[in-house]
Every structure is written in structure tokens, then in C-alpha cells.
Amino acid sequence: MNKLNLDFDLVAEARQSAKVIAEDIQGMIDLHTTVAVERTVLRLLGVDGVDDIERPLPNVVVDAVKDKGGLPLGLAYWMGNAMIHTGKTTQEIAEAVAAGDLDLMEIPQSDYKEIKEVVTKRAKESVDLIANNRKDRENYLNTLGEGPRPYLYLIVATGNIYEDVLQAQAAARQGADVIAVIRTTGQSLLDYVPYGPTTEGFGGTYATQENFKIMRKALDEVGEEVGRYIRLCNYCSGLCMPEIAAMGAFERLDVMLNDALYGILFRDINMQRTLIDQYFSRIINGFAGVIINTGEDNYLTTADAVEEAHTVLTSQFINEQFALKAGLPEEQMGLGHCFEMNPNIENGFLLELSQAQMARDIFPDAPLKYMPPTKYMTGNIFKGHVQNTLFNAVSIMTNQGIQLLGMLTEAIHTPFLQDRYLSIENAQYVFNNMKDLGSEIEFKKDGIIQKRAQKVLAESVDMLKEIEQEGLTNCIAQGKFADVKRTMTSGKGLDGVVKKDDQYFNPFIELMLGGK
Secondary structure, X not given: OOOOOOOHHHHHHHHHHHHHHHXXXXXXXXXXXXXXXXXXXXXXXXXXXXXXOOOEHHHHHHHHHHHOOOHHHOHHHHHHHHHHHHOOOHHHHHHHHHOOOOOHHHOOOOOXXXXXXXXXXHHHHXXXXXXXXXXXXXXXXXXXXXXXXXXXXXXXXXXXXXXHHHHHHHHHHHOOOEXXXXXXXXXXXXXXXXXXXXXOOOOOOOOOHHHHHHHHHHHHHHHHHHOOOOEEEEEOOHHHHHHHHHHHHHOOOOEEEOXXXXXXXXXXXXXXXXXXXXXXXXXXXHHHOOEEEOOHHHHHHHOOOOOOHHHHHHHHHHHHHHHHHOXXXXXXXXXXXXXXXXXXXXXXXXXXXXXXXXXXXXXOOOOOEEEOOXXXXXXXXXXXXXXXXXXXXHHHHOOOOEEEOOOOOOOOOOOOHHHHHHHHHHHHHHHHHOOOHHHHOOOOOOOHHHHHHHHHHHHHHHHHHHHHHHOHHHHHHOOOOOOOOOOOOOOEOHHHEEEOXXXXXXXXXXXXXXXX
């Protein structure tokens, strides 16, 4: 239903421009690999653990190959060659490299075709494991079921994974459908993934494969108890974006924050590095059945939500095309947006309703991720609770997919258990009492709501055409998104980007791309 009387010829123009923009960037992506991509290949080939000084083995092996100039051929090539000549497993090879007993670059090189065959055979084992995890999720959904959309999404972030488990299970019993374990502050800027369970973190908990495993087990247990499947979310972004995607695929995570533009703008990660990393991470997430969340909501924490709303829609169009390039279907695109206008604006609720309905009309199959008010929350918790109520009302009226619940104590302290309970209670009350309101109402022709959406769409089309002409990287450098400027060579991680050799191969791209 086109409630906003949008011109869908304009929507088609926008998508075409976004497709050209994505294809331009894909040309750069296809020519390069990164240290994170190659570490991910190792993880997917079965390499895990740390050396005697706690360095992750994927880092040790990739650094050893990079230092001798072998990265352009890719780690799949070097590991396959070593498997042929040593008869060892990938894990044994990595341990030998870490111990200084094996140099991958000094092993005589085998027949290229034989190397690919050996590595692909091992790669299929991991791909099958991930496919089985996806089937396990589907079995849970078929037997236990799940909560209705919008999913109630809550955050735990104590720093201690075992305390997170207690809070996550409590939230699930209170009604949460998605538990997001926020990463500790600054982890996105680490060029390695910590190992094992962790009990210390600031503003969040370290994303490690063991922590994923611990939380997955806990949510499965409480899901059986409450009679519905509880989804697990973490942060697949930063300098280890594809590695975290692989870890999440191994441990059956369900939702991943996964957006290169967010990392470029808000974490100052080099755009070449993170766009290349994003492509492989989204291939993995797509194959694993993971719903990605994109970070457009963050734009309006630094830019004005009324004046810059079109930048959110523009980024959604671009993220959609990047996701399609990686074989990730619309049903797994949790495109981000937010309820972030100044609450003192006259008719602000109407403008927010217009923005949310526009996202739903343009992306009808996407499980849209809707973010709560944060920028204008104050110490007045009662006003904050009212703001969150209006946010919940917009969500149910516009059929959002994932509702990141607002906290009445937002920006005051880490939420208490009772704060989470009140947020869940608020959303459940609004969602139940207004359940079918969206299907009962129509918007006034050429009224405030329709005109606002039409204006934002037109501005987005113009912006996309400008980006199509100038290139995405140039427009980011000019500060077109979130009023933040980044360049092709600025930011963290550029030294981890290398151009591929003609014989480079990554077996997982072929095995996973577009797979179900």
C-alpha cells in the first residue's frame, strides 16, 4: 500500500543510481583483499586459538605471510600448499608457524589446481557446519516459534559475559525477543579478536567466539523455558568485521550490526579497508541466515534529523545494493533509521511517522531496525518515557521489524533491570493496544505527512544522482553523510589492504555467495 502517495518511478531512479554507486565500489573491492579477510579465511578453514604470548593464531599466520609479500595470493593458497606438503591439518600448520617451525613461503609450491581442490574440500566442511546451524535456527523457529514483530530488542553490556547471561535471561523472561551484547568500548579499533571468555570490559563486553557460545547456550536454554526462540545480536563491524561474521556463523548468532559506512564515519576506519571487509562479511552473514543491522540512525546524532533525513534514506538505498551484491536477500536487511527529532518541534510526531512509513513503503520486505530517541533525552525520566511511548506508537503504526527499546534513563547510566522491564512493558502495552491501527488509517492527501515523505524522497534522489556522478568516496570526503569528512587514504587499517594476484582465490566466496 502506498500510503504516502510516493512516486515509485522516483524510487526506481534512486535504486538505479544506488546500483551504479555500489558497482563502482565493487570494482575496487574485487581487486583487493585485506588482512582481516585473510584471517577470516583461516578461521573458516579451522584455525583458532592463540600462541604462547596470547596472539591470535590467525593474526600470527597472516602477519608472517604478509611480511614476506605473500598476501596477494591469499591464505587459502598458502594453507592448501602446506596441507599437501606436510599432511597436517590447518590448525597444526598454524601452530607450527607460530612456534617458528614452519615458513609457509619456503615450502615448494604444488600444482595450483591441486591446491584449490585440497582447500575447497576443507572449506566445504565449515560451510556445511554453518548451513546446519541455519537449519537448527529454522527448527527452533518451527517448534518454539518467536515473538511477533516488531521484535523487542534489548541490550546487555556489563563487561562480564557471565553477568550478561543473567541479565539476558531475565530480559527474555520479561518479553525480549532479541538480546544484543554491546562490545566493549574501542574493540572495533582492535585489529585482532580477543580469545576466550571475558569478564572485564568498559561500556560493553568483548566480542569473542567463546562469549558468543556462552550466550547462545544461555538463550537457547531460556528460549525453551519461555517457549519462544530468542535471537542473539552482536557487532560485526570495525577492523575485524569479517572475522566476527565467521565467528557468529559458527555459533549461530541471528543478528549482526554490519555497516562499513558507520565504521568510516564514526570510527574513522579507512574506507577502502572496511568496504572490502564488509563485502566478505555480508557474504557470510547472508549464507548463515543472519539479519544485518545498518547504522543510518547514527547520522542523525551528529546532523539535524529534519534537515538531513534524506541522507538516511540515501544510505539505505546504497546499503541495500551493497547487500544484494553480497547475496544477502531483502528479508535479512535490517536497514537502520531512528526517532531523533527535537521533541520541541511542532508536529514532530507527524514528521517521524512520515519518515518511518516511507522506509516501510520503499523497503517492504526488509525487517527495518528502528532506533529510539537518544540525542534529546534528558535527566527527566518521565519525559523520556513519554518520548519512548511516541516512538513505540510510530513503530506499530508503520510495521517496523526490530524495535531497539528506548530507556527512560537513556544517557544517564547503564540501565538497571527495572529500566529494561519498564521499556518492555511500555512497548508491549502500545503494541497490543494499537496493534492494527496502521491498517485502519490513511493519510490525508497532500497533507503534512505525505508532503514530508515526498520531499525527503526527492532530496534523496538528487543526492544519489550527485553521488553517482562524483563517486561515493568523494562525497564522503566532502562530508555529505552525518557532517563527517573522511578520505580514501585517511583512517585506521589502510596498511592492511593489498592488491590481489591474478591467481588469488577465496573458496568461501564461491561456496557461500547467494547460498541458502
